[in-house]
Amino acid sequence: xxxxxxxxxxxxxxxxxxxxxxxxxxxxxxxxxxxxxxxxxxxxxxxxxxxxxxxxxxxxxxxxxxxxxxxxxxxxxxxxxxxxxxxxxxxxxxxxxxxxxxxxxxxxxxxxxxxxxxxxxxxxxxxxxxxxxxxxxxxxxxxxxxxxxxxxxxxxxxxxxxxxxxxxxxxxxxxxxxxxxxxxxxxxxxxxxxxxxxxxxxxxxxxxxxxxxxxxxxxxxxxxxxxxxxxxxxxxxxxxxxxxxxxxxxxxxxxxxxxxxxxxxxxxxxxxxxxxxxxxxxxxxxxxxxxxxxxxxxxxxxxxxxxxxxxxxxxxxxxxxxxxxxxxxxxxxxxxxxxxxxxxxxxxxxxxxxxxxx
Amino acid sequence: xxxxxxxxxxxxxxxxxxxxxxxxxxxxxxxxxxxxxxxxxxxxxxxxxxxxxxxxxxxxxxxxxxxxxxxxxxxxxxxxxxxxxxxxxxxxxxxxxxxxxxxxxxxxxxxxxxxxxxxxxxxxxxxxxxxxxxxxxxxxxxxxxxxxxxxxxxxxxxxxxxxxxxxxxxxxxxxxxxxxxxxxxxxxxxxxxxxxxxxxxxxxxxxxxxxxxxxxxxxxxxxxxxxxxxxxxxxxxxxxxxxxxxxxxxxxxxxxxxxxxxxxxxxxxxxxxxxxxxxxxxxxxxxxxxxxxxxxxxxxxxxxxxxxxxxxxxxxxxxxx
Numbered sequence: 001x002x003x004x005x006x007x008x009x010x011x012x013x014x015x016x017x018x019x020x021x022x023x024x025x026x027x028x029x030x031x032x033x034x035x036x037x038x039x040x041x042x043x044x045x046x047x048x049x050x051x052x053x054x055x056x057x058x059x060x061x062x063x064x065x066x067x068x069x070x071x072x073x074x075x076x077x078x079x080x081x082x083x084x085x086x087x088x089x090x091x092x093x094x095x096x097x098x099x100x101x102x103x104x105x106x107x108x109x110x111x112x113x114x115x116x117x118x119x120x121x122x123x124x125x126x127x128x129x130x131x132x133x134x135x136x137x138x139x140x141x142x143x144x145x146x147x148x149x150x151x152x153x154x155x156x157x158x159x160x161x162x163x164x165x166x167x168x169x170x171x172x173x174x175x176x177x178x179x180x181x182x183x184x185x186x187x188x189x190x191x192x193x194x195x196x197x198x199x200x201x202x203x204x205x206x207x208x209x210x211x212x213x214x215x216x217x218x219x220x221x222x223x224x225x226x227x228x229x230x231x232x233x234x235x236x237x238x239x240x241x242x243x244x245x246x247x248x249x250x251x252x253x254x255x256x257x258x259x260x261x262x263x264x265x266x267x268x269x270x271x272x273x274x275x276x277x278x279x280x281x282x283x284x285x286x287x288x289x290x291x292x293x294x295x296x297x298x299x300x301x302x303x304x305x306x307x308x309x310x311x312x313x314x315x316x317x318x319x320x321x322x323x324x325x326x327x328x329x330x331x332x333x334x335x336x337x338x339x340x341x342x343x344x345x346x347x348x349x350x351x352x353x354x355x356x357x358x
Numbered sequence: 359x360x361x362x363x364x365x366x367x368x369x370x371x372x373x374x375x376x377x378x379x380x381x382x383x384x385x386x387x388x389x390x391x392x393x394x395x396x397x398x399x400x401x402x403x404x405x406x407x408x409x410x411x412x413x414x415x416x417x418x419x420x421x422x423x424x425x426x427x428x429x430x431x432x433x434x435x436x437x438x439x440x441x442x443x444x445x446x447x448x449x450x451x452x453x454x455x456x457x458x459x460x461x462x463x464x465x466x467x468x469x470x471x472x473x474x475x476x477x478x479x480x481x482x483x484x485x486x487x488x489x490x491x492x493x494x495x496x497x498x499x500x501x502x503x504x505x506x507x508x509x510x511x512x513x514x515x516x517x518x519x520x521x522x523x524x525x526x527x528x529x530x531x532x533x534x535x536x537x538x539x540x541x542x543x544x545x546x547x548x549x550x551x552x553x554x555x556x557x558x559x560x561x562x563x564x565x566x567x568x569x570x571x572x573x574x575x576x577x578x579x580x581x582x583x584x585x586x587x588x589x590x591x592x593x594x595x596x597x598x599x600x601x602x603x604x605x606x607x608x609x610x611x612x613x614x615x616x617x618x619x620x621x622x623x624x625x626x627x628x629x630x631x632x633x634x635x636x637x638x639x640x641x642x643x644x645x646x647x648x649x650x651x652x653x654x655x656x657x658x659x660x661x662x663x664x665x666x667x668x669x670x671x672x673x674x675x676x677x678x679x
Contacts, residue, residue: 052571073577085568089590098586102577146576 002063002076002153002186003028004049010057011044011210019044020210021058026203031180031187035197036207037233042190043158045207049188050079050156062154073102078147079156083163084139086131086146092118093127096145103150117149120179137168144176148183155180157189161196173199194234198222206230228274228354231347237279237311242319243351244275251275251348253296253317272351279311281345282323284331285338295340296321300331314339412654418647425641436648447649449624450632454607456539457546457628461603464547465596468554473588475555476562486559490552497549501616504545508532508617532618538625542617549613550606554599561595562588597668604660608653629653 004026011019019041026032034042047053049060051072059066067075078099086095093114100110118124121141131139140160147155157176161169177200180187191197197204198218206213206221206229213233214226225231231239243254248270285295298314298321305327312323312331316339323339331337348357383391419436423429440447471489475482492500507514510528519525531541565588573583611630614620620627620635627635629649637646 050571050575052574072571072574073579075575077575079572079575081568081572083566083568085566085572087569087572087587089593098573098578099576102579102582146572 003061004154004186004188005061005064006045006049006058007061008058009045009048009055009060011041011048011053012056017056018210019048019056022210022212024205024212024215026186026188029184029186031177031189031200031202032205033189033191033197033201033203034205034207035191035194035233036213037192040207041210042192042205042207046079046156046158046188046190049154050077051075076150076153077156078150078152078154079158080140080143080147080160082159084131084143084160086139086142088131091128091130092123092134092142092145095131095142096123096127096149099146099150113149113151114145117145120148120182121145121175136164137172140164140172141175144179148179148185153186155185155187157187157191159191160189162191162193169196176200194236198234204234206233208233224356225276225347226356228276228349231276231349231356235278235280237313237322237324239276239278239347240282240319240321241349242275242316242321244273246270246273246348254319255317273357274349274351274354276347276349277341277345279322279324282321282325282339282341284312284323284325284329285340289340292343293340294343294346295338298337298339300333300335300337303329303331303333312337312339415647415650418644419651421644423644425643432644436645437652439645440648440652446624446627446632450627450629453539453624453626454628454630457543457610458604458607460543460546460550460607461600463543464551464554464603465558465599467547468551468558468599469592469596471551471555472558472562476559486555489555492549492551493553493556495549497610497612498616500545500549501613504541504548505532505617508541532626533622535622535625538618538622542614542626545617546606546610546613550603553602557599557602558592558595561592565591593668597664600664600668601661604657604664608657 004024006022006024009019009022009024010017022041022045024032034045036042044053048055049062051067051070055068059068061067062075062077087098090098096114096117097110100113105113114127115124118127121144123138123141123145126134126138126142131142134142143160160176161172164172173196176189180200189196189200201218203215204218204221205215208229214221214230216224216226221230221234225234225239228241232241244251245254246252246269251273253275289295296316298316300312300314301320302313304311304313307327309324310327310329312325312329314321314323314337321339325331349355350357381388418429420432420434421429422432422435475485475489479485506512508516508531510516510530510533513528513531515531516525516528520528529537531537569587569591570583573587578586607628609630610628611634614626614628614631615634618626620631624632630653633646633649633653636642636649
């Protein structure tokens with residue numbers, strides 16, 4: 001186990017800078033998920049940590065030691081790749097034993113370690129098989145087995161579940177989480193799937209355009225997004241974000257006709273804002289609004305019944321606005337409706353900087 | 359319902375009923391007939407130009423026959439002659455075996471070149487083209503070019519060797535019993551090298567880069583990665599080269615014919631050129647047929663052996679895990 005630190009980490013491809021001076025400190029035994037859209041630099045950061053990409057600037061430290069110039073094999077890390085990267089011409093046993101053969105283990109030790117890892121991951125009956133004889137989930141487990149067999153300081157996962165179907169992804173997520181609990185190894189996990197990020201991480205690092213937007217626990221990034229990007233990236237459906245104008249006392253939507261009472265303790269400065277509220281915090285209004293609540297008049301576009309609850313997709317002042325409501329809703333597409341939300345669940349962002357306003 | 363529309367409905371029903379009627383041939387039979395119809399032209403060509411000549415060749419090998427004369431059964435006479443009385447046959451068989459050195463030499467060189475041009479180096483496509491260029495050239499042209507290169511008076515090779523002070527007198531490579539076969543082998547390697555390189559390069563590019571990255575993290579150094587990842591995963595490509603090399607070794611008629619015509623003596627005669635001479639110089643078609651059968655059996659055995667060693671997947675490029 002070890003700490004991992006990125007210090008002013010930069011990656012350039014020729015003149016193009018794709019990772020812009022990132023700072024991040026990962027604690028010993030922590031499970032950190034780097035999440036962000038494609039091209040945000042998360043995989044590049046992971047590959048620099050693995051030693052598969054040159055570092056253009058800054059430092060990476062593993063357990064306090066700068067590893068910029070250290071070969072991947074000497075970093076004592078293990079990595080699980082998106083396409084598993086299993087050696088197709090070797091059996092499951094040989095795949096798992098491969099790394100041990102280059103680390104001075106004798107045959108008996110290798111056998112013991114592989115057997116232990118295979119037991120942990122339920123691979124004992126598959127040791128003689130070739131990767132192509134395995135299902136996607138089994139291959140994924142072999143890839144993890146290959147990683148844990150070495151007892152590395154840091155585990156790296158590069159979108160390991162993206163090739164699996166939704167059901168298998170769910171169960172593998174749980175397995176990965178259990179494995180981390182059992183082994184307690186520092187883990188850096190890259191994904192573009194925010195559900196994976198939220199369910200697996202001790203801390204989530206939300207990245208965009210080669211920069212870190214926010215670092216925090218899943219609850220922090222969900223309930224207290226620091227930027228518009230984080231607000232729009234985390235959550236499904238994403239947070240309702242509506243352009244608004246603050247005139248010092250009141251927050252008006254862009255059409256001017258709809259008025260939202262000023263969210264408490266927010267937006268001291270007048271100007272263009274983005275108003276946000278999560279669909280989960282929106283209800284269908286009945287009767288007069290209670291104290292500390294606001295309402296908006298919307299036109300319902302689409303209703304999606306998910307069984308456990310219903311998603312209402314509507315439009316307010318020309319912007320999309322969603323609500324997650326109980327299944328038995330009386331709303332109809334095309335009709336107007338009043339939607340309500342508590343003021344203390346609303347968010348306000350500076351429209352220019354995208355930063356959250358406290 | 360009015361009358362015209364009822365008539366229209368009746369007509370539609372009749373058409374549908376007509377279509378529903380059981381056809382003369384079953385669906386399966388019609389399908390088979392269609393398949394055979396498509397296959398027939400190719401099969402005719404195959405039988406006319408492959409199967410029948412091959413069968414005729416086998417018949418001829420057990421016969422006495424010369425053009426214009428009646429055919430007579432000869433039993434194993436032709437085979438006995440080549441096995442026990444024709445020393446040249448064994449010499450050309452030995453030459454053919456030696457000529458097969460083209461296979462390992464060109465595969466090793468092609469592998470080295472493929473590994474080089476697979477690197478991210480400037481102008482790698484130009485190098486690839488230059489190396490591949492000899493392959494599509496007409497073999498006769500290659501033979502003539504190399505004959506000039508080896509020429510003892512005006513040849514570039516002699517000139518270079520003399521300029522470097524390695525030899526004092528020119529060597530007549532293609533007229534020398536010691537050098538002729540080696541010289542022809544060198545030309546054959548030069549010609550086929552580019553083709554093998556392309557095959558191996560394709561194989562290399564089919565190896566997912568993540569495997570090398572995983573191996574680097576797993577602790578494998580460059581030479582470990584070569585022996586444990588590259589080479590095993592190139593196996594189908596390498597075996598394809600072997601099979602193509604075996605074919606080339608048995609059929610390199612044009613190169614030998616243009617460079618040495620089998621000489622000096624029979625020093626560079628291969629089975630294929632010797633068969634040609636037996637048939638078309640000595641008019642011994644029956645004897646040539648027997649040698650052709652031997653060549654066919656040897657070739658078949660080698661091809662099957664190679665494919666077996668390759669695990670039945672020679673040439674297979676899909677190495678997806």
